[in-house]
Amino acid sequence: MPEPAFQDYYPENVSHCYGCGSLNALGLRIRTRWEGDESVTRFTPRPEHTAIPGFVYGGLLASLVDCHSTGTAAAAMYRQEGRAMDTLPAYRFVTASLHVDYLAPTPLGVELEVRGRVKRIEGRKVVVEATVSALGKVTARGEVVAAQMREGFGQV
Numbered sequence: 662m663p664e665p666a667f668q669d670y671y672p673e674n675v676s677h678c679y680g681c682g683s684l685n686a687l688g689l690r691i692r693t694r695w696e697g698d699e700s701v702t703r704f705t706p707r708p709e710h711t712a713i714p715g716f717v718y719g720g721l722l723a724s725l726v727d728c729h730s731t732g733t734a735a736a737a738m739y740r741q742e743g744r745a746m747d748t749l750p751a752y753r754f755v756t757a758s759l760h761v762d763y764l765a766p767t768p769l770g771v772e773l774e775v776r777g778r779v780k781r782i783e784g785r786k787v788v789v790e791a792t793v794s795a796l797g798k799v800t801a802r803g804e805v806v807a808a809q810m811r812e813g814f815g816q817v
């Protein structure tokens with residue numbers, strides 16, 4: 662049995678996200694785990710994730726960075742408190758800010774590796790840096806500000 666991923670601990674009511682929700686049949690359903698102090702997601706883009714033939718669409722890379730980083734933010738808070746991710750109170754993070762630099766074209770048809778590192782934790786905010794690599798070369802770099810969800814998130 663592979664080690665559980667961060668997303669395995671998301672409650673069902675927050676498991677519909679296009680990038681990371683295990684219940685979203687048409688989504689990316691990414692899976693993220695710690696490898697030492699870094700978080701790692703591996704994902705192989707599909708033909709529909711094409712930008713120009715042979716290369717990955719940048720929006721897909723942004724989605725990977727986004728959900729990889731919000732998951733890393735939640736996991737980092739549990740880790741800081743020395744708590745398992747299935748313990749209460751639950752930490753849930755949404756994206757406050759998403760920045761991506763595209764450094765080189767990303768080839769389609771190979772597995773991508775997203776690696777994240779927590780830059781800082783400040784109150785209700787976690788800043789995560791992430792890189793996307795293909796064939797051992799970093800092709801995109803991102804930074805996400807993840808904010809802890811408040812009670813009643815989404816009510817207007």
Ligand SMILES: CCCCCCCC/C=C\CCCCCCCC(=O)SCCNC(=O)CCNC(=O)[C@H](O)C(C)(C)COP(=O)(O)OP(=O)(O)OC[C@H]1O[C@@H](n2cnc3c(N)ncnc32)[C@H](O)[C@@H]1OP(=O)(O)O
Binds near residue numbers: 747752753755
């Ligand atoms: C039992 C087991 C449990 C397991 C655990 C499960 C955990 C995981 C659970 C579930 C995950 C599934 C979901 C994944 C989601 C994937 C990613 C998305 O697509 S999310 C959708 C897109 N994002 C939005 O729609 C947000 C819309 N914006 C907002 O709702 C608010 O603006 C929000 C929440 C981001 C912040 O609002 P405020 O009222 O809560 O808080 P304020 O005080 O304004 O901000 C908090 C801190 O963040 C900074 N901040 C806010 N916006 C920022 C920005 N744009 N850039 C930089 N910093 C920003 C602020 O300056 C503040 O920092 P200072 O405390 O002052 O240091």
